[in-house]
Amino acid sequence: QSALTQPASVSGSPGQSITISCTGTSSDVGGSNYVSWYQQHPGRAPTLMIYDVNHRPSGVSPRFSGSKSGNTASLTISALQAEDEADYYCSSFTNIITYVFGTGTKVTVL
């Protein structure tokens, strides 16, 4: 199972919106409603930001939203803040009852 494809880096100024893409295949992202997104700060464990494509856990800012079209899922961060600077990973359930993560995206707040 190959890793899902994410852009290596995305940047934006405070207050702007950015979108991170996560491209897979019909065997994972395209065939599953179980896509999730994780934020990871340096030296820390990942934290859940979005699950089941577009559901936000309690405690996560509404500035974070998820969507999916075909084989590509997306995470949008609106009203970008300095604290959003981190690495972000998508994950998808697959048709062989396994999981696969994305390659990761470094978000920089300019």
Added chain:
Amino acid sequence: QVQLVQSGAEVKNPGASVKVSCKASGYTFTGYYLHWVRQAPGQGLEWMGWINPNSGATKSAQTFQGRVTVTRDTSISTAFMELTGLRSDDTAVYYCAKAAPIGASTSLFDNWGQGTLVTVSS
């Protein structure tokens, strides 16, 4: 509150095996899937496998070709991940993560352990 506490850092020789533990508290251990994920230095996350702590059923990533075994001891609410035939590229931080309720139509890794650094070096 939910806590996943992992065992300490390990240094192993190439060809050896390592067994990492993950002790769960704050929730019903047998009610939720438990996954293992690793992260090599400066690299991304890599999914390794899951266990149903209730039944003991497991599934591992094909990448590991039978080198990884996930088990659990329900009497102490602890899951274990053993990786055999260690190579230098197995050097990574290994995480356990609590996942969806067993039987639920949802999927998420909502609580993570603190990570265990495994270094493979001669």
